[in-house]
Amino acid sequence: MVAWICSFSCGARNFFSTWKPLHKSMASVEALGEEASDHRLRARSYIKRPREEYHDHLVSDYFSDNPLYPPNIFRRRFRMQMPLFLIHIVDELGKWSGYFTTRVDALGQQGLTPLQKCTAAIRQLANGSAADHLDESLKIGETTSMEAMKYFVEGVIAVFGERYLRRPTKEDAERLLKIGERRGFPGMFGSIDCMHWQWERCPTAWKGQFTRGDQKVPTIILEAVASHDLWIWHAFFGVAGSSNDINVLQQSHLFMEELKGQAPRVQYMVNGNQYNTGYYLADGIYPEWAVFVKSISMPISDKDKLYAQEQEGKRKDIKRAFGVLRRRWSVLKKPARLYDRGQLEKVVLACIVLHNMIVEDEKKVEDIEENLDLNEAPSTVTVQEPEFSPEDYVPFERVLQNEQVYLNEERAVVELGKSEDRSGKLTSDVWYLDTSVSNHMTGNRGVFSELDQSITGTVKFGDGSVVDIVGRGTIIFAAQDG
Incomplete structure (x- = not known):
C-alpha cells in the first residue's frame, strides 16, 4: 500500500512538473495572439499638433x-x-x-x-x-x-x-533645329544619355538583376534627351541597373512617334545635301544609326579633332541637365527609400515636370527672342506638320517598315573590285564595315580614289602589334541597296 502511494506521488510530481512549462508556453502564445488581434481595438496614440x-x-x-x-x-x-x-x-x-x-x-x-x-x-x-x-x-x-x-x-x-512631358511639336522642332544650326550642328534635336538612381530598398532576390559592376549597388536607369536650355524632352525610367544604354534604348519609346508618322517632318541642308531625319548627339556605345551622331574615338587630322571637340562639348547638354536635375531635387541624388518601382517612376517624372516648369518660368527674354543678324545666312531648316495626328490609326505594318528602314539598317558589304597589291598581283578585296569603330584600314593602296599621305601615325592592335599609318583617303563603293 505504501509502495503504491509512493509510486503515484512520483508520477503525479513528474506530470505536474511537465505540465507547468507547457502551460506557460501556451499562455505566452495566447498573449501574443491577443496582442496581434486586438491592437486595433486599443486607443491610438494621438499627438495634438497645433x-x-x-x-x-x-x-x-x-x-x-x-x-x-x-x-x-x-x-x-x-x-x-x-x-x-x-x-x-x-x-x-x-x-x-x-x-x-x-x-x-x-x-x-x-x-x-x-x-x-x-x-x-x-x-x-x-x-x-x-x-x-x-x-x-x-x-x-x-x-x-x-x-x-x-x-x-x-x-x-x-x-x-x-x-511639360511633351515631345517636340512643330514649333518646338523648328526652334530646336535653328538653335542646333547656330551651334554648328544642323538637324540636331539635343543629346541623349542615361542616369542611374540607387535603389536602397531593392528586394534581395532582385539585387543581382539591378546591380552593375561599375555601380556596385542596385540602381534603376533613366534615359533622357535634353536640349541646350536644359529642357528635358524625353524620359524613360524603370530599366534594371544591370543593363547598358543599348538595352535601355531597345525598350524605350523614344522613336515611337517617328515610326508611326506622328512626329514633325524636318528638312535641312548640310554642305549642299538635303536631309530629312533629325538626330541626337550620343556617346560611343549607341548604335550606328542615322539618328545618332557620335564623336570620333581616335581623331587624327585637325578637322577630325575639331569635330570631336565640338561634338563632345555639345553632347554635355544632357550631362548638365542631369546635374541640375539631381542638384535641384536631392531625392534623386540620395538612395531611393521606396519599395514600389511604379511610385519611384512617378517621383522621377514629377521631378522632371517641375524641372521643366522652372526652366520655362526662369527663361530669360534673350533666350526666347531670336537675335536677327542681317549678315547671317538664312536658315535652311523647314518643319512640316506630322503625316498622322495622334488620333489617327496607324497600321502596324507601317511601323515595322519604318523601323526596318530607319533603325535596323544592315551593315553594308563593300565590293572594292580587283586591284594590285605590293607585289603586283591582282587581288579582290571585300570589306565589311564594322559599326563599332570609326576608322577602317587596309593595306591595299590601290582602292583609294583620293589619298592624303601627309597624315601619319601608328595604330596598336589587341595583340600588341603596331602598324604605321601612311595616309588617309576616300574610297568609292556600292552598297547592297545600290
Missing part, C-alpha cells in the same frame, strides 16, 4: 505681403519662385483633387491646409529628407507627410505632364 497655428507661421514666413524670408531664400528652399509654387501649382492641385483642400473632420477640427501638404511634399523632393523631418516645423506626421508626397507627384504628372 496645425492652424503653424499654418499661420508658414504664411507669415513665406506667403504674406511682407514675408519674413526674402525671395532668394524662398527660391533656395522651394527650388522655384513663389508665384509659380503658390498660384500655378498649389491652386491647380486643389482643382485636381479634394485632397489638396482644407477639410474638416467629424469633430469639426480643421485638417492640414494645401500649403502645408504641398510644402511637405516639395521639401521631401528638394532635400531628400525623411518623411517626419518636417514634423517640428509644419506639424505633419510621418504617414501623412509620405501620403502628401505621393499625392503630390501623382497630381503634378496628371495636371502638368501633358505640357
Whole structure:
C-alpha cells in the first residue's frame, strides 16, 4: 500500500512538473495572439499638433505681403519662385483633387491646409529628407507627410505632364533645329544619355538583376534627351541597373512617334545635301544609326579633332541637365527609400515636370527672342506638320517598315573590285564595315580614289602589334541597296 502511494506521488510530481512549462508556453502564445488581434481595438496614440497655428507661421514666413524670408531664400528652399509654387501649382492641385483642400473632420477640427501638404511634399523632393523631418516645423506626421508626397507627384504628372512631358511639336522642332544650326550642328534635336538612381530598398532576390559592376549597388536607369536650355524632352525610367544604354534604348519609346508618322517632318541642308531625319548627339556605345551622331574615338587630322571637340562639348547638354536635375531635387541624388518601382517612376517624372516648369518660368527674354543678324545666312531648316495626328490609326505594318528602314539598317558589304597589291598581283578585296569603330584600314593602296599621305601615325592592335599609318583617303563603293 505504501509502495503504491509512493509510486503515484512520483508520477503525479513528474506530470505536474511537465505540465507547468507547457502551460506557460501556451499562455505566452495566447498573449501574443491577443496582442496581434486586438491592437486595433486599443486607443491610438494621438499627438495634438497645433496645425492652424503653424499654418499661420508658414504664411507669415513665406506667403504674406511682407514675408519674413526674402525671395532668394524662398527660391533656395522651394527650388522655384513663389508665384509659380503658390498660384500655378498649389491652386491647380486643389482643382485636381479634394485632397489638396482644407477639410474638416467629424469633430469639426480643421485638417492640414494645401500649403502645408504641398510644402511637405516639395521639401521631401528638394532635400531628400525623411518623411517626419518636417514634423517640428509644419506639424505633419510621418504617414501623412509620405501620403502628401505621393499625392503630390501623382497630381503634378496628371495636371502638368501633358505640357511639360511633351515631345517636340512643330514649333518646338523648328526652334530646336535653328538653335542646333547656330551651334554648328544642323538637324540636331539635343543629346541623349542615361542616369542611374540607387535603389536602397531593392528586394534581395532582385539585387543581382539591378546591380552593375561599375555601380556596385542596385540602381534603376533613366534615359533622357535634353536640349541646350536644359529642357528635358524625353524620359524613360524603370530599366534594371544591370543593363547598358543599348538595352535601355531597345525598350524605350523614344522613336515611337517617328515610326508611326506622328512626329514633325524636318528638312535641312548640310554642305549642299538635303536631309530629312533629325538626330541626337550620343556617346560611343549607341548604335550606328542615322539618328545618332557620335564623336570620333581616335581623331587624327585637325578637322577630325575639331569635330570631336565640338561634338563632345555639345553632347554635355544632357550631362548638365542631369546635374541640375539631381542638384535641384536631392531625392534623386540620395538612395531611393521606396519599395514600389511604379511610385519611384512617378517621383522621377514629377521631378522632371517641375524641372521643366522652372526652366520655362526662369527663361530669360534673350533666350526666347531670336537675335536677327542681317549678315547671317538664312536658315535652311523647314518643319512640316506630322503625316498622322495622334488620333489617327496607324497600321502596324507601317511601323515595322519604318523601323526596318530607319533603325535596323544592315551593315553594308563593300565590293572594292580587283586591284594590285605590293607585289603586283591582282587581288579582290571585300570589306565589311564594322559599326563599332570609326576608322577602317587596309593595306591595299590601290582602292583609294583620293589619298592624303601627309597624315601619319601608328595604330596598336589587341595583340600588341603596331602598324604605321601612311595616309588617309576616300574610297568609292556600292552598297547592297545600290
